[in-house]
Structure formats: structure tokens, C-alpha cells
Amino acid sequence: MKNTIALLFLSALLFSCNSNQKTENEKLQVVATTTMIADLLHNLGGDSIELQGLMGAGVDPHLYKASEGDVSKLLNADLIFYNGLHLEGKLVDVFEKMESQGIKTIAVGESIEKSELIGSDYFASNYDPHIWFSVSNWKKVTEFTTKKLIEHDPKNKSLYQKNSETYIKKLDQLQQSLIAKIETLPKEKRILVTAHDAFSYFGKAYGFQVVGLQGLSTATEAGVKDVQKLATFIIEQEVKAIFVESSVPKRTIEALEEAVKSKNHSVTIGGTLYSDALGNPDTNEGNYLGMFAYNVDTIINALQ
Template structure:
């Protein structure tokens, strides 16, 4: 019933064809915290940005509220990650796409032949693409392109902001690579709450194992815990990791299963996977989150 109300509201509101600006600035709505941070970096002072999801919010499970619909309707541009990451919002975005505006799914801009396949998602691809910094650079370029089209007066500003931000991403890549090279290859096994880090693993030669699979919609069963605990013991893995947007009880159950077999494994820390940290913290930015994750992983596995 709530889903029907939201879709009806979208239909009614879009019939108004309202594309106003606030204080002369573009109104931008974003979904995940990673996309919000990206758009703020590119748009700077020339846009108003409202992110639907906050720190610790799981995009796999997020549902649009009536308040979200109001924000979406008043937006000049909507950016979301796509590839079915925001699965519960797909109906809303589909409705919008057939109305007066088309939300921009940044993940759809990527070369599909380079993506990791997934039968679980409707897109048939693993949607956690922001863990490949090269993909995030492409996101930055697309955001700059769209903002410049919508607001050509400030196109040069958006271009300068994008170039500056991409340079920072280049520096992040170099720093991450140097840090990971301090960790022996045989220790590069990353066990987390769910499979959000496959692109990270592919980029930096980590074997990645998630207890819950690609989506947090699926629950890990006893058999999953037992199987992974045996893997941890066999590989002599020193640490496993919880995620900020996933309840830690599953990883704690995994740790307990390992200990019940006479072995020890530490919880190496909390990683930021589907959401950034709190606003105003280092982990509250994409660059800070990525660097924090890498330092946490490497320090715990050494």
C-alpha cells in the first residue's frame, strides 16, 4: 500500500513539471553517501545537494519515504549508483524515467564487459563498483558532464572541480597501492560480512569472501558460517571484518564458530562498504573512507 501511495505521489507531482531552482542553484538529489560526496565535490557552491541515505544506511534495503518523493520531485537532477544497488528504489526511478525527468544511474555508464557478473542482481552485475577508483573517476566525469549541460553558465567551474577531484583520486590510488604492497600476497585474504569488496579484490589482488554474499537481503545460515570458519582455519587468516552498514552479529557468530574449533581469529575492525562514515569525519568522505579501509585491512592482516 505504501509503495502504491509513493508511486501515485510521483505521478501527481511530475504532472506539475516543476523544475525550479533554489537561490539560483541546481537542486540535486543523490542516493548513497558515496554519490552524495562525489556530487558535492564536483558541484561545489553552485548546487544544492540532498542525499537520501545517511551514514550506516544499507542501500540494498532502503525504501523511499513520502519525504524522499518530495525531494526527488523538486530536483533538477537525480544521481544514483545503479546496477540494482538501490533495489527497493527501482520502481520509483522507473516511474520517474517515464515522467518528466530521467534519473542518472552512474553505474550504467561503465563498460559492462569490465564488470564482475552477478546472477543475484537484476542488472546481472556486482553493483559495488566504487571500490575500483578508476570507475569512480568515470563517475566524476559523468557528473561534470550532466551538471554542465544543466547549468552551462558554470560549466567551467564544474570542469575545474572535476579535474581537481580526479587528481585527488589519482593521489589516492598511489597511496593505496603503496600501503597494500607492504602486505605479503599470501596474507591478502579479506573476509567480511558481505561481498562488497570484489572490485577492491580484483584491483589489488585480494581473495575476497563475504559471509552473506553480494546482497544483505540474504541472511547467512549456519552452514555458511561453518563452511567459512573452516576456510579461515585452513588459510590461517588472522582477522575478519565487520561492516558499518551490516549488523555485526553475523561476523561475531563466525568468530565464535572459529573459536569453538580451538582456533583464534580477531575482528580486525569495521570497514565502510555500502555507506561512508559520519559527516564531518575523515571516513565521511569517499577518499577518507577508502584510505581508512585500506589501513584497517593491512594493519589487521599483517
């Protein structure tokens, strides 16, 4: 209830304020919700934009609650980029209302055709929002975001285009590297068991069977039956390792590990994967390219 009231208050503030008129030399004020989107905008905009992120490393966007500091960031933004597809929970309602009031909010998930989205019967949007776990998807998001920056800041068009081309080349190199590493893992071992169902796009793109203990949203709790059912699956499929996630409490995966042991079998926790947030800014995992490479290395090493 408190969060709902806070969001309504935030909406009222936003709707009652007039947007600032910018001079030609002022930088575009940009806000990004998730760390993945903030990292993309940093690569595209560089020093030509004033970029602020709402969520930090290890933050779960499904459960994120707007803070007082967020109000100031949003009020002063020229553009607000968010994932959409209900990843950001109740914040999406605020962004949609802002858009209807003429405040520019951009859902990067709109760059992916609905036919390419993964559906779900268990999530409010009926689509899996974790689109960044396909490099091909992220290239589309990059192109979409570049166009939006150019539309609102045409004086820096050449810079955005150049940065976009450079970044897409890096994404292509990442894709080639990922595929080469994954090909070293036998197909029968490509079963990825994680804390929640964040890796379906990864599985579809790179040939993994993906099983999440929780649903697409971490707001969904896994029950005892879910744990026991997945424990049986792990034993039957001879899954060697399961994975925790940086933005999800370890307890569910630890409970799964214990459930397997209770059936006189063993499974190891193969490491921590970055799912809904990047790592700390001063690490390789603090950017999208490094995060994806780290995840794949961790998965391959544990399942070999």
C-alpha cells in the first residue's frame, strides 16, 4: 500500500510540473531504469548526454520501489528509457501515465517484434521481459535507442550513429565468442537451472533447455512442490550444476540443492549468474559485454 501511495504521489508531482526548456548547448538529460539500459546509453551517448540510472548493481527490477531521489531524476529528465514488458513492476504504470501527459518515456522492449517475444501464462504482460539475454535482441535495442536519441538530440546525430556502429561491432564479436564457447559443451549437458526464469531468450538463442525455480518475476515464490519437482528433474537429467543469481536471494537454490541431497543424489551450485542487473561498475561484469561473457564462462565451466 505504501508503495502504491508513493507512486501515485510521484505521478501527481510529474504531471503538475512543467518540462524545462533547453538551450542549444545544454546536454540531453537522460534517465535509465536498469543497469543494462544505462550501460547501453553510456556507450551510445558518452559525454554528450547527462545520464542517470535508477537501479544499481544487484537490484531486482521486479521488486524495485521508487525512492525520493528518483523523483528528482525523473522530473529533470528529457528522456526516460525503461525496459517495459512489465519488468519494472509498478513503475511501468507511472511511465505509461507520464507518456500520456506528454513526458517522454521510451520502452526499449518495443524494439522487439511481438512474434519474437517469448510468451508466458504466468506473467502480467504475457511476454518474458528479459530480452537482453539474446545478443541479437540487444542489437535491435541498440538501433532503436540510437534512433530515439537522434530524434530528440539531432545536433549529435553523427556521434550517436558512430557510437552505435562501434557498439554493434562489439556485440557481433561477443556473439561469435559466445557461440564458440558454447559449442565446446555437449548438447546433452546444455540444461540451465537457475533461481528464476530469466534465461529463456538465452536458451532459445544458444540451444539450452532453461528451467527456473521461480517464474519470470521474482515476486513469484517457489513452493515446496516446485522444489521437489525440480529436484526430481535434476536427478533424472543428471544435471551437474545449478546456479544462483546476483539479484535473487540464494535460499531458493540452496533449498533445491538440499532437496536433491535428500534423494541421495548430489548437485553443485555452479556459481552466481547476473540476471536482472549488471555487476559492480568497477568490474568486468559491470557492463553488458563483460556480464554476458562472464555468465557463459560460468555456465560452461560448471556444466562441462
